[in-house]
Amino acid sequence: MFILNPQSGTPIYRQLMDQVRRLVASGQLPPGAPLPSVRELALEHAVNPMTISKAYHLLELEGVLVRNRGKPMTVAARAQKAAPREQRRRQLDADIRELVLAARQLELEKEDIVALIDEHWEDEDARSGRQRRKT
Amino acid sequence: MREAVVSAEKLSKSFGHKEVLHDITAVAEAGDVIGVLGKNGAGKTTLLEVLLGFGPPTSGSAKVFGEESMHLSERAKARIGFVPQQDELIEMLTGEQQLKVTSAFYRSWDHALTGRLISEWEIPMDRAILKLSPGERQKLALVLALGHRPDLLVLDEPVASLDPIARRAFLKQLVDITGGEQRTVLFSSHIVSDLERAANKIWIVKHGRLIWQGELDALKESVVRLHVRGRRELESGLGIPNALSERIRGTRATVAVAAWNPAEQARLAARLDADIEAEPLGLEEIFVELHA
Numbered sequence: 043m044f045i046l047n048p049q050s051g052t053p054i055y056r057q058l059m060d061q062v063r064r065l066v067a068s069g070q071l072p073p074g075a076p077l078p079s080v081r082e083l084a085l086e087h088a089v090n091p092m093t094i095s096k097a098y099h100l101l102e103l104e105g106v107l108v109r110n111r112g113k114p115m116t117v118a119a120r121a122q123k124a125a126p127r128e129q130r131r132r133q134l135d136a137d138i139r140e141l142v143l144a145a146r147q148l149e150l151e152k153e154d155i156v157a158l159i160d161e162h163w164e165d166e167d168a169r170s171g172r173q174r175r176k177t
Numbered sequence: 178m179r180e181a182v183v184s185a186e187k188l189s190k191s192f193g194h195k196e197v198l199h200d201i202t203a204v205a206e207a208g209d210v211i212g213v214l215g216k217n218g219a220g221k222t223t224l225l226e227v228l229l230g231f232g233p234p235t236s237g238s239a240k241v242f243g244e245e246s247m248h249l250s251e252r253a254k255a256r257i258g259f260v261p262q263q264d265e266l267i268e269m270l271t272g273e274q275q276l277k278v279t280s281a282f283y284r285s286w287d288h289a290l291t292g293r294l295i296s297e298w299e300i301p302m303d304r305a306i307l308k309l310s311p312g313e314r315q316k317l318a319l320v321l322a323l324g325h326r327p328d329l330l331v332l333d334e335p336v337a338s339l340d341p342i343a344r345r346a347f348l349k350q351l352v353d354i355t356g357g358e359q360r361t362v363l364f365s366s367h368i369v370s371d372l373e374r375a376a377n378k379i380w381i382v383k384h385g386r387l388i389w390q391g392e393l394d395a396l397k398e399s400v401v402r403l404h405v406r407g408r409r410e411l412e413s414g415l416g417i418p419n420a421l422s423e424r425i426r427g428t429r430a431t432v433a434v435a436a437w438n439p440a441e442q443a444r445l446a447a448r449l450d451a452d453i454e455a456e457p458l459g460l461e462e463i464f465v466e467l468h469a
Contacts, residue, residue, distance in 0.1 A: 051457025053394035088348040
């Protein structure tokens, strides 16, 4: 379900948080959907369980996940999820930084990235069959 | 704060005139999985050995479970599992015989666990230890260190002679035995990618000094490589605080920085009249930069 790269400069807990947020945002993890247990994920990826629980804990604080006694964590209902827009924007900082860096190494212009984002945005809409919400 | 399982305070160790460890203060708390990282000869093995009381510190102190390492009670010793770099298996014995000898030392022994690991790791138990491959010996030594379910597990280069498949199996085992229980693991390795997976904290040893200790996540978040693109030729000595290394070519420079504060980026860019991008670094690159 998740792609974790321990060798990355981005800590594992952040990678996991980003991916959960994305899956939730795209609807692939709908409200109420269960997450794998800390132990399951730690074993599957051979990574420290504390790293996984740190990500889950932070996502719980953000209101993305809900802890359930003795059961797997689940995705929070949508109403609880909506964090202020500015806060949600900041969550993309690390990814954007990486994107900008890569684009510059390829000697691309800002317009190139914007166009690419547009393209992928449309693709994703088509794939998820999701109507773009007007803000 | 969790229980301090292993602690060093102002610990130094010399052999003759040669100082191998210098002024080390560090704590491993219950549940920590600490990766001890350093070049060969940096002092990793000596550090682990002095912490466990195999020799006295020249100055300062080493403690395990709150007891002086040189005078550990039997009770404390029974809570420790240790796999040295050179195993201490009895070469004439078969694996099976060695298992009997080792397990007899302990009041309780988890035969189900050792049995499961022996079959999972395909360790030939009916052969003389002398005849085992280095990888098989290492796996056997690990199994024997886990059998009494120690609260503290100390592993000196535990995976050095294992192939990538066996290393992954070992790491999963490590996750398995640490998860849920408050078991503390201290393991040294120069295989950075293994430490990166299994450890939540890192100690970096360089020339006998502990030059970094703390959460792996924090380390990754604080050390970055800045890519500087100046509008004019850059001159050496950019004067960036906490710079570990600096490479300048014309209008471009790459600078590795420790303790990076993202809030500084705009001010720095203005001062240098340059665009700056901060690239996060993996542990291996951080390690290399810390040795630049």
